Amino acid sequence: MSDKKKNQIMSHPVTRRDMLKTMATGSAAGFFGMALPGALGGAPFSALPLAPKRPNIVFILSDNCRPDFMGFTVHPFIKTPAIDGLAAQGVSFDNAFCTTSLCSPSRASFLTGDYAHTHGVLNNHMPWTGQRKMFLERLKQAGYDTGFVGKFHMPGNGLPDLPFLDTFVSFDIKENQGQYFDCPLIVDGKPEASRKEYLIEELTDRAIDFIGQDHENPFCLYLSYKTAHFPFLPPKDLAGIYANEKVDLPPGADSWLGRTNGNVFEGTMVGSLDALYRRYGEAITGMDREIGRLIKKIDSSPLADNTVVIYASDNGYMWGEHRIIGINWHYEESIRIPFVVRCPWLIPDPGTRRSQMMLNIDLAPTVLEMAGVPVPADVDGQSAVPILRDGGTPGRSAWFYEYYKYFPENVPTMQGVRTRTRMYVEFEKGMRPQLFDLVRDPGEHVNLFGTAEGDRLVPGLKAMMKDLKAGKRL
Amino acid sequence: MKKQRFSRRFFSPVFLIFVIMSISWGVYNLAWRLGNVTVHHLLADIFGTLLFLSVTFGTCVVYPMAFLRGASLPERVLASLVNPLIWATKECIRMFGAFSLTESLYYYCNPLNIWLLLGIIAQMSIIEMILRHRRKKAGENIRVFSIPVVAAFVISMALVVGLYAWGRGENIFSSYLVFYKTLFGPGVGLSY
Numbered sequence: 001m002s003d004k005k006k007n008q009i010m011s012h013p014v015t016r017r018d019m020l021k022t023m024a025t026g027s028a029a030g031f032f033g034m035a036l037p038g039a040l041g042g043a044p045f046s047a048l049p050l051a052p053k054r055p056n057i058v059f060i061l062s063d064n065c066r067p068d069f070m071g072f073t074v075h076p077f078i079k080t081p082a083i084d085g086l087a088a089q090g091v092s093f094d095n096a097f098c099t100t101s102l103c104s105p106s107r108a109s110f111l112t113g114d115y116a117h118t119h120g121v122l123n124n125h126m127p128w129t130g131q132r133k134m135f136l137e138r139l140k141q142a143g144y145d146t147g148f149v150g151k152f153h154m155p156g157n158g159l160p161d162l163p164f165l166d167t168f169v170s171f172d173i174k175e176n177q178g179q180y181f182d183c184p185l186i187v188d189g190k191p192e193a194s195r196k197e198y199l200i201e202e203l204t205d206r207a208i209d210f211i212g213q214d215h216e217n218p219f220c221l222y223l224s225y226k227t228a229h230f231p232f233l234p235p236k237d238l239a240g241i242y243a244n245e246k247v248d249l250p251p252g253a254d255s256w257l258g259r260t261n262g263n264v265f266e267g268t269m270v271g272s273l274d275a276l277y278r279r280y281g282e283a284i285t286g287m288d289r290e291i292g293r294l295i296k297k298i299d300s301s302p303l304a305d306n307t308v309v310i311y312a313s314d315n316g317y318m319w320g321e322h323r324i325i326g327i328n329w330h331y332e333e334s335i336r337i338p339f340v341v342r343c344p345w346l347i348p349d350p351g352t353r354r355s356q357m358m359l360n361i362d363l364a365p366t367v368l369e370m371a372g373v374p375v376p377a378d379v380d381g382q383s384a385v386p387i388l389r390d391g392g393t394p395g396r397s398a399w400f401y402e403y404y405k406y407f408p409e410n411v412p413t414m415q416g417v418r419t420r421t422r423m424y425v426e427f428e429k430g431m432r433p434q435l436f437d438l439v440r441d442p443g444e445h446v447n448l449f450g451t452a453e454g455d456r457l458v459p460g461l462k463a464m465m466k467d468l469k470a471g472k473r474l
Numbered sequence: 475m476k477k478q479r480f481s482r483r484f485f486s487p488v489f490l491i492f493v494i495m496s497i498s499w500g501v502y503n504l505a506w507r508l509g510n511v512t513v514h515h516l517l518a519d520i521f522g523t524l525l526f527l528s529v530t531f532g533t534c535v536v537y538p539m540a541f542l543r544g545a546s547l548p549e550r551v552l553a554s555l556v557n558p559l560i561w562a563t564k565e566c567i568r569m570f571g572a573f574s575l576t577e578s579l580y581y582y583c584n585p586l587n588i589w590l591l592l593g594i595i596a597q598m599s600i601i602e603m604i605l606r607h608r609r610k611k612a613g614e615n616i617r618v619f620s621i622p623v624v625a626a627f628v629i630s631m632a633l634v635v636g637l638y639a640w641g642r643g644e645n646i647f648s649s650y651l652v653f654y655k656t657l658f659g660p661g662v663g664l665s666y
Contacts, residue, residue, distance in 0.1 A: 122660065122662045123660055123661070123662055125651070125654075125655050125659070125660035125661060125662075126660045126662070173648075174641070174644055174645065174648045175648050175651055175652070177644075177648075179641065179644070231642065231644075251506075251511065252506040252514075253506075254505075254506065254514065254515055254518035254519075254522070255515075255518070255519070255522075256502065256518055256519075256522035323506065404662045405572050405573060405661060405662065406661070407573060407577055407580075407651075407654055407658070407661050408569065408581060408584060408651075408654075409572075410568055410569055410571065410572050410573075411572055412571065412572040413572075413662070429571065429572060430571035430572055431571075
């Protein structure tokens with residue numbers, strides 16, 4: 001794309017009329033794409049005036065990675081130069097969240113753009129339901145080549161049949177969790193041995209294989225790493241690189257805290273909390289190295305100018321905050337995720353941050369809009385393209401949090417609402433509601449429920465929660 | 475060996491470990507509220523260790539005390555299992571804060587409890603052999619390496635090590651979850 005053309009696009013404000021035109025064009029194209037998938041082929045497709053041609057899309061998803069455990073968010077010792085580079089060349093969201101802090105529901109939300117109660121994958125024991133379309137399927141119908149490489153993690157009887165994927169590399173052992181070393185793969189439905197010992201390196205190789213194919217169509221790669229899921233194993237050459245770093249655990253935490261809070265065995269079975277924390281960092285740095293290898297491959301090819309790269313994580317991770325190790329809960333450390341987008345022709349101010357609330361459910365509509373594919377009106381998420389284009393675009397004011405009990409994690413089913421300044425949750429069993437003022441009490445230590453202030457705020461928050469669950473956007 | 479009264483040969487060894495376990499649990503879980511990081515970490519390290527030792531290796535105290543006070547084999551075995559069972563029940567009750575009664579009961583069978591049980595069997599059998607050896611040295615006509623005791627030790631240790639070696643314990647945990655799903659499905663629709 002020429003600079004002149006880019007400037008024209010950047011300076012052209014997107015009106016509601018433009019959006020409707022885009023949707024209409026996209027709808028028609030989508031219709032023909034569905035009716036004549038072969039005929040669409042690699043034909044020019046310019047529903048959205050963003051890229052000179054339909055962009056390639058690379059989405060990288062990590063597991064349990066906290067946004068403040070990255071170099072660009074200034075972690076004291078964890079190094080992530082590749083992700084830092086993406087943030088420097090694109091934008092990062094300071095307020096990105098998952099709508100369910102649990103792997104499978106959050107992954108299904110990334111794939112569909114829907115809340116868990118809409119897509120139906122409620123916890124990690126549930127297989128892919130298929131009741132909502134993945135954005136990959138919509139892209140395929142619009143003529144994209146599609147690849148899914150890595151952790152699928154919606155454990156059913158093996159992996160689901162997803163015929164809209166041109167490449168599907170995954171694994172089903174250990175409840176779809178896979179293993180860091182010598183993980184047997186399933187490649188397009190057939191068992192296959194891993195060529196590399198370390199899973200993360202193998203997945204990167206497979207991703208590079210996919211993008212290196214002679215694509216006649218634009219492609220979308222969904223690369224889903226196992227890192228940094230327990231047991232946080234780094235590649236062998238990086239094991240111990242943070243062994244001498246001082247770990248600064250939050251107040252209240254101690255080395256005996258286990259993943260099952262208070263369970264005395266956990267800390268003993270798997271080592272001290274400090275050691276786990278360091279290993280978690282080493283695993284993240286190992287994954288970052290692989291992301292760097294992939295980015296280098298993209299940037300050294302003709303793909304660079306027309307490829308969007310997005311990085312996010314399925315959920316955060318609590319390292320002793322509230323004396324909890326793990327995810328599941330509604331607390332900030334558990335629900336905040338890193339979200340970085342590099343899209344040179346769309347982002348006028350690379351290296352900046354966006355403060356709007358970005359969600360896992362926003363990925364699918366964002367990617368569809370970038371690709372010029374119509375975003376179905378009933379998708380829960382919202383495209384972040386306007387926010388990417390203009391950092392001053394107002395974002396949402398609230399979103400729905402939900403969690404469904406997942407044995408054996410000792411966390412009750414809950415639902416709540418997160419506004420820009422507050423978090424309110426109700427539990428199905430065992431706990432009274434919690435309301436936190438995130439401005440005055442960012443550590444969420446003072447429950448306002450039952451106080452005069454809480455009594456004043458709760459009715460409005462309950463109403464918001466109800467509206468959001470019913471599909472209303474706030 | 476003189477058989478002492480029940481409270482001395484059974485109850486007091488169990489109670490001794492129960493008190494250590496309870497105090498350790500209480501101090502460990504309350505220490506952070508002191509607000510002093512140094513004191514908290516010191517207490518957490520001391521009482522976390524004591525809690526772990528009392529639950530996992532309390533048998534090493536209970537079993538020989540019961541043995542030396544004349545407890546029968548069933549009494550010794552039962553005494554060794556009481557405190558771990560109390561701990562497992564506490565964990566089960568904790569689970570009931572989020573899950574149904576049946577799911578909470580299923581939590582009794584989790585791999586950590588299986589390991590704990592196997593570890594206790596291994597401890598009991600090795601202590602039994604050591605104590606028999608001492609009695610034999612003292613002139614008693616007793617067989618040190620009886621088949622049931624040796625078999626209990628070998629099988630339990632093999633399972634403790636083998637289950638961990640099998641994928642660093644992840645595979646047994648996965649199997650536990652697979653069986654959970656067979657019984658309860660995904661669990662989200664279960665009423666309380």
